[in-house]
Amino acid sequence: MNVLIVEDERSLSHEMEIYLTRQNFNCDVAFNGKSGTDKVLTNSYDFVLLDLGLPDMDGLDLLKDARKKGSEAAFIVLTARGEVEDKIKGLDLGADDYIPKPFSLAELHSRMQAILRRKHGLKSNTMTVADFDIDISNRTVQCKGQTINLTKKEFDLFHYLSLHKNRVLTRTQLTEHIWGDVLEDDYESNYIDVHVKNLRKKLSAHAPIDWFETVRGVGYRINI
Amino acid sequence: MGFFEKVLFKKKVPTIQTKFAIYNALSKSLIILSFMALLPLIVEKVVYDHIDKRLIARTERILLTVQKGGIDDIVLEQDCSFESYSILKEEFVAIYPILDPRKMPPSMEIKNEAWQIDGEKMQHRIIRRPFTYDNQLYELNIGEGISSIEQLKSTIQRFSLIMMIVVVVISLFIDLGFVRILMKPLDKIMHKKLQPVPSPNNFDFTPIPSTTHEFNKLDQRINEMMLKLRDAFQIEKEFISNVSHELQTPISIVQNRLENIMIDANLSDDVLVRLSDSQRTLNRMSKIIKALLLISKIENDQYLKSEEVTAINILDEVIEDVEERLNQKNIKLIKQFYEDFNIKPCNRTLLYTMFTNLINNAIKYNKEDGSIIITTKFIDDVFHIEIKDTGIGMKKEDLPAIFDRFKRLNTSTAEGFGLGLPIVKTIAAFHKIDITVDSEPAVGSTFDLRFDDVKI
Missing domain, CATH: 1.10.287.130 (Signal transduction histidine kinase, dimerisation/phosphotransfer (DHp) domain)
Known part of the structure; x- marks a missing residue:
C-alpha cells in the first residue's frame, strides 16, 4: 500500500510516517502543494493524506486538480481549519474522508481500513478474534454461529480494539473513537469502562475472553 | 436577550405617538373648556359696549335739542318731568328735575336696573346723566331693554361653540397626521434598527432617510x-x-x-x-x-442550517446513546412526549451536540437512582422541550452565570471544563431556541427550551 503524506509540518508528517510504516505502508512525503501535485500525478498511490493549510496552495485545489487528471487515490483530508468542514462535505470534491486535527493515529488507521473495505470491496468483510467473528458490513458479532446482541457503542468498541489487536488503546483514544463526533464538557469520564464491562459480560457468556486485557491506568488491549 | 436586558425592558411604557395623541386631546379640551367659560363674559362685554355707545350718543342728541330748543318743549308735565317709551317698553327716555341738590348723581353713570313702566318692572340698561338748564338741575335717563340681549348671547355662544369644536377636531386630526409623518423616521429606526438581532453581522446598515x-x-x-x-x-x-x-x-x-x-x-x-x-x-x-x-x-454563521429533524427523533437518538450512562447510575429516564415538532431548518449535528450535553448534564449531576423527565409539548402554541432532573441543583444566585464561558460552580464535583452550557446556549441561539433554567439545590434543575421563533 502506497501512501503520500502532503503536510507542511515536518514533525507531524514524520510521526505519521513512523506510524504508517509500522503498519506496513510505503510512505512518501511532500511538504508543499507543488511537490504534492507532482507526486500525485507521477506516482500511483492508494492513499493521499492531505493537509489543507499548505504554504503555497489550498489543499482543496490540489484535490480538485488530481481528480480532474484522473487520480484514483483515496484522499483523506486533514485540517485544523474547522470552519471548512461543512464546505468540504457540501462541495463533494471527491475526498473520501475528513479528519479534523488533532487526530489519533489509530483513528486515522481505522479510517484508512474502512476506506479500503469500501473501495476495494474486500471479499471477506469479517474479522476473527479468538472464537468470535466480527461481520463489519452487517455490524454483528457471532460466536459459534450464535449472534451476540451488542449495542452500537459496544460493537464499535470491540471492532476498534480488534483492528488494533496486540496494542494498548488508551481510554482517551477509545473515548475519541466512540464519542468523538460530539463535543462534550467531559474529559475524564469513565463511560468507556462501563461499555467495556458490559461488552466483556456479553462476550464471556459465550466463550472465555482472557485475551481481553485491562492495562491498569492506561486502557485496554486484545492480546492474541 | 440577556438576563439584564430582560429586567430592564420588562416594564411596558406608552409610545411617543400615544403620548402625543393624549397630549393633543387634553390641550384641545382645555382650550374648549376655557373658551366656554370666557365666552359669556366676552359676548356680554361686546354687547354692552355697543349699547353704551348708543345710549351716550342719544344722550348727547337730547342734550343738544334741549340746548337749542329749550326744555319747555319737552317737559310738559306739571312737575317739570318727562317720560317717554316705545310701545314694547324696550326703550324709554325720562327727564326729572333734581329738587334736592344733595341727591345729584355723579356726572354720568351706566348700569343695569329694573325700571318701572306702567307698573311693570323690566330690566334695562340705563344711562343717567345730570344737566343744568335755566339754573335748574335735571336728570336725564335713557334706557334700553336687555331681555333680548340674553337671547342674543346664547345664540352667539352656541354658534361659536360649534365653530370651536369643528376647528378643534380638524386641528386635532391635522396634528396627529403631522406627528405621524414627523415620527415616521423614528418608527423606521425602531423597526429596522432596534429589533434584537442575533449578531451585528445581521444588522441592516442602510441609512433611514429623514428631514429631521x-x-x-x-x-x-x-x-x-x-x-x-x-x-x-x-x-x-x-x-x-x-x-x-x-x-x-x-x-x-x-x-x-x-x-x-x-x-x-x-x-x-x-x-x-x-x-x-x-x-x-x-x-x-x-x-x-x-x-x-x-x-x-x-x-460567525459558518455552520449550515439546511436540515430538518423532529424533536422526538433526535431526543430518542441521544437517549439511546446515553443508555449505558443512565444504567450506570441507575437513573430512570421518563419520556413524556406528548407532542412532536419539526425543527427546520436546523443543523442536525449541532442539535445532537446540544441535547447530548443537556441530557448528559442531567445524568452527571444526578443522584444514584435518580430520575430525568423529558417533556415535549405545546404551551400557548409554542413548542417546549423540558428536561428535568433530580440532581444536586444550583443556587438561584448562580443561575444567571451558568451559560458564561469557563464559569464552573463550586457545588460541582464532576469534571469538565465549563464550556458545556455555553455550547448549549450558542447552539440554541443559532436555532433561535430560547433556553431558560430553573433550579433548586438538592432538588434538581429544569431546562426549558422554547421554540417560539422557529418557523413551523
Missing part, C-alpha cells in the same frame, strides 16, 4: 455603534479562530508522537501510565480549543 436633524443623528449614531460592535466581534472571533488553528497543529504533533512512543513494547508500566496521562491532558486541551472554535464558528 435629530433622527438623522440618531440613525447615524446607531449605525456607528453597531459598526464598532461588529468590528469588535469580528476581531474577537478571528482571534479565537486563529489561535485555535495555530494551537491544534502543535497538539497534533505531540499527540501523534505520544502514540508512536506508546506502541514501543519496551516501556515500563509506570512510563506507560504517565504517557497515557499526558495524552489525556493533551486531549483536554484540544477539547477546550475545539469548544471555543465551535462557539466562534457558530457565532
